Amino acid sequence: xxxxxxxxxIQQKNSEAILDAALxxxxxxxxxxxxxxxxxxxAGLSKPNLLYYFSSKEAIHAELIAGLLKVWLDPLRxxxxxxxxxxxxxxxxxxxxxxxxxxxxESRLFANEVxxxxxxxxxxxxxxxxxxxxxxxAVIAAWVAEGRLAPVDPxxxxxxxWATTQHYADFDVQVRAVLGPGHDPFxxxxxxxxxxxxxxxxx
Amino acid sequence: xxxxxxxxxIQQKNSEAILDAALxxxxxxxxxxxxxxxxxxxAGLSKPNLLYYFSSKEAIHAELIAGLLKVWLDPLRxxxxxxxxxxxxxxxxxxxxxxxxxxxxESRLFANEVxxxxxxxxxxxxxxxxxxxxxxxAVIAAWVAEGRLAPVDPxxxxxxxWATTQHYADFDVQVRAVLGPGHDPFxxxxxxxxxxxxxxxxx
DNA sequence: AGTTTCCTTGACCTCGGGGTCAAAATTCAT
DNA sequence: ATGAATTTTGACCCCGAGGTCAAGGAAACT
Numbered sequence: 001x002x003x004x005x006x007x008x009x010i011q012q013k014n015s016e017a018i019l020d021a022a023l024x025x026x027x028x029x030x031x032x033x034x035x036x037x038x039x040x041x042x043a044g045l046s047k048p049n050l051l052y053y054f055s056s057k058e059a060i061h062a063e064l065i066a067g068l069l070k071v072w073l074d075p076l077r078x079x080x081x082x083x084x085x086x087x088x089x090x091x092x093x094x095x096x097x098x099x100x101x102x103x104x105x106e107s108r109l110f111a112n113e114v115x116x117x118x119x120x121x122x123x124x125x126x127x128x129x130x131x132x133x134x135x136x137x138a139v140i141a142a143w144v145a146e147g148r149l150a151p152v153d154p155x156x157x158x159x160x161x162w163a164t165t166q167h168y169a170d171f172d173v174q175v176r177a178v179l180g181p182g183h184d185p186f187x188x189x190x191x192x193x194x195x196x197x198x199x200x201x202x203x
Numbered sequence: 204x205x206x207x208x209x210x211x212x213i214q215q216k217n218s219e220a221i222l223d224a225a226l227x228x229x230x231x232x233x234x235x236x237x238x239x240x241x242x243x244x245x246a247g248l249s250k251p252n253l254l255y256y257f258s259s260k261e262a263i264h265a266e267l268i269a270g271l272l273k274v275w276l277d278p279l280r281x282x283x284x285x286x287x288x289x290x291x292x293x294x295x296x297x298x299x300x301x302x303x304x305x306x307x308x309e310s311r312l313f314a315n316e317v318x319x320x321x322x323x324x325x326x327x328x329x330x331x332x333x334x335x336x337x338x339x340x341a342v343i344a345a346w347v348a349e350g351r352l353a354p355v356d357p358x359x360x361x362x363x364x365w366a367t368t369q370h371y372a373d374f375d376v377q378v379r380a381v382l383g384p385g386h387d388p389f390x391x392x393x394x395x396x397x398x399x400x401x402x403x404x405x406x
Numbered sequence: 407a408g409t410t411t412c413c414t415t416g417a418c419c420t421c422g423g424g425g426t427c428a429a430a431a432t433t434c435a436t
Numbered sequence: 437a438t439g440a441a442t443t444t445t446g447a448c449c450c451c452g453a454g455g456t457c458a459a460g461g462a463a464a465c466t
Contacts, residue, residue, distance in 0.1 A: 032236035167366035
């Protein structure tokens with residue numbers, strides 16, 4: 001298990017350094033590809049010292065994943081059934097894209113995990129993600145039924161938003177290789193996606 | 204280097220078995236996560252026997268990647284500047300989605316690679332992918348200029364097609380977890396994406 | 407059949423990586 | 437200042453994984 005809440009200043013500081021380093025390494029190499037030595041290095045600690053703060057490699061990973069899910073789902077939670085349908089969905093797209101821009105490591109960590117069959121987060125997908133998506137899909141379906149949105153499958157709409165926004169974090173090197181220098185992928189993506197979903201959803 | 208073209212029946216058979224097994228394992232575990240023992244097991248060979256056919260783990264991976272790129276880019280190559288703009292792009296979407304459905308392991312292999320910074324295919328991205336995309340982006344831009352497509356950034360249009368179609372292969376477990384049983388993700392995705400891009404691109 | 411070439415394997419080598427431990431260094435409380 | 441608690445480290449253990457090698461078994465050719 002992970003140790004209890006950090007109490008001392010040193011624990012606070014080192015735990016944070018470890019988690020940050022681990023995020024960097026895990027997101028770039030995947031769970032098996034990451035090594036404790038790399039993480040310890042990046043955190044500026046010796047390996048045994050690192051294991052003084054976290055009992056195992058799995059424990060570090062688990063803590064990262066746990067912290068991740070909350071942040072990751074917040075933008076969808078914020079989708080408000082009382083708001084204007086198109087504006088709400090465009091707002092969701094914008095927030096999700098900002099997340100990709102500001103937290104690409106978290107996005108890649110998640111992608112790595114799901115790509116490999118989600119062995120460590122399968123429970124969370126069923127237990128947290130699905131109910132939330134069901135809830136918001138119902139909201140969107142209601143908007144469609146009321147004629148306030150163009151007809152659309154709400155689940156696949158949400159999938160497409162995930163796909164298009166996370167793409168800019170997860171496939172960053174590819175995007176930049178194709179665009180070449182002198183581009184701001186996220187800024188351009190913001191415009192493009194707003195157009196895409198506006199045309200898709202407008203009545 | 205990889206050995207020359209297989210000549211004998213046995214070489215043919217075993218090379219194929221190895222590459223198929225390796226595709227399975229690499230796509231599910233990533234390069235570092237995959238082990239030669241796993242691959243040998245799946246291929247029904249001993250590890251030394253496997254290394255009789257391929258000189259190293261890297262060699263197997265390199266051969267897979269090389270074979271992948273061609274298949275992966277073919278649908279985009281087929282985009283015909285002489286055809287009807289919307290139909291051409293919808294056709295590209297359809298072919299790309301079929302690729303995700305029929306070759307999900309290849310999709311995940313590619314995703315794993317790019318996610319981890321494309322260390323082994325950086326050259327191919329610059330040397331093969333970019334020129335092709337530049338070419339097709341120019342075609343799309345011309346269609347827009349002629350007023351035969353709604354105004355759109357061709358590069359980000361292509362990115363969004365990659366993202367939305369590959370999502371169903373790469374994030375398969377997530378898609379299925381959210382949809383629950385009794386769904387055919389790819390069939391539904393086909394309908395959804397056709398609607399999405401039709402509304403996006405129609406004049 | 408005999409021989410050459412190809413295929414397969416068991417045993418082995420090495421090293422990287424997760425994890426342990428006891429002792430040293432440091433911090434903290436009084 | 438001094439003893440207790442916390443933090444840090446060097447040395448070590450062990451296993452899994454990539455890769456080698458020499459020799460045994462099959463095909464194939466004549």
